[in-house]
Amino acid sequence: MATKGSLVIAGTGIQWAGQTTHAARTAIEAADRVLFAVADPWTVQWLRGLKPSAESLPYASGDTPRRLIYQEMVQRILAPVREGLRVCAVFYGHPGVLHDAAHAALRQARAEGLPARMLPGVSFLDCLYADLGVDPGQHGCQVHEATDFLIRGRAFDVHSPLVLSQIAAIGNPGFFDAANTERIQRGLRVLSEVLRRRYPASHEAIIYEAAVLPIHPPRMTRVTLEALATAAISDVSTLYVPPLGPAPVDEDMLALLGMSSGDGTIRSTLGGD
Known part of the structure; x- marks a missing residue:
């Protein structure tokens, strides 16, 4: 056999x-x-x-x-x-x-x-959580591939961290070409415009690249959404957009769950809010 x-x-x-x-x-x-x-x-x-x-x-x-x-x-x-x-x-x-x-x-x-x-492995996202100090259990975390995020008009919450991967390949069905700056900047410009519909132009995001070698630090470059279109990126760049602040708490839901003290305060910490 x-x-x-x-x-x-x-x-x-x-x-x-x-x-x-x-x-x-x-x-x-x-x-x-x-x-x-x-x-x-x-x-x-x-x-x-x-x-x-x-x-x-x-x-x-x-x-x-x-x-x-x-x-x-x-x-x-x-x-x-x-x-x-x-x-x-x-x-x-x-x-x-x-x-x-x-x-x-x-x-x-x-x-x-x-x-x-x-078999599971360590991804760029796991490295990002560690390097940027992001706890997805605190405010949640939204993760999208950048082109998919744009062409499908993905809904997102500005009070939760937003991670957009493959930002160098926006609109590119082929492989990354660093020399094709026109295509790269066009993609970043469109992404910037979409994000600025919900965030202030001055809102700072982070261009993140996990360290491939333990002797090298990760890349964590701060950039305003307004300046994103001209930022230097590589084929492994990810954009991390921090939340605008904690989401408002539903007081009626707190009461329903028995978590309200009667004066609007919360008995237990909810993700640091």
Whole structure:
């Protein structure tokens, strides 16, 4: 009887090795075939130290539509699984955060009856919470991919932190080109205009980039929404927009929950309000 292949989708974290979970490392070492799509040469070197035969997944540049590259990635991942091999597909950060190919490969493998699972990892969002001191349990947190945020007219709450990822790729179906400043600035200009409908032009946001190496600090550059269109950004830049202040408390709801003291004060702390 032929051996049934299996798939594990794993992440390296943002800072390779130091943020790679024990479960992910074990999956990499135990796999018959390791395929990867990571963001820096240090991670590649580290992966090949664990698995010398590890292979890079296709990651073209230029005007090639990302969806076509992702489709090719999925086929490269699934081919050895169908042959009966234990495959570990490795992505940087959390494999389930901003990795369309990882999700597509997982869905397709399961649809074909092949054992497949995803292991959680450290994402840019986890790093942002730590570096900026953001507690999503205090005021909530809204997270959107920037282009999706704009083209779908996503509703958002100005009293809750807003995180917009991939701000350098707004309106770009291909891959990031730092030389295409016209496209990058157009996207930032539109984003600035949309945000200024709800926030003051002087409201300060933060352009954030998690540190890839432990010896380097993260980037945390403050910029007003008015000046966002001309800000210097890279392909890994995220925009963090702080809340305007705590949301108003519904006194009727407090009373219904038995949390009102009768004079409008709150018996327990609600997220620091």
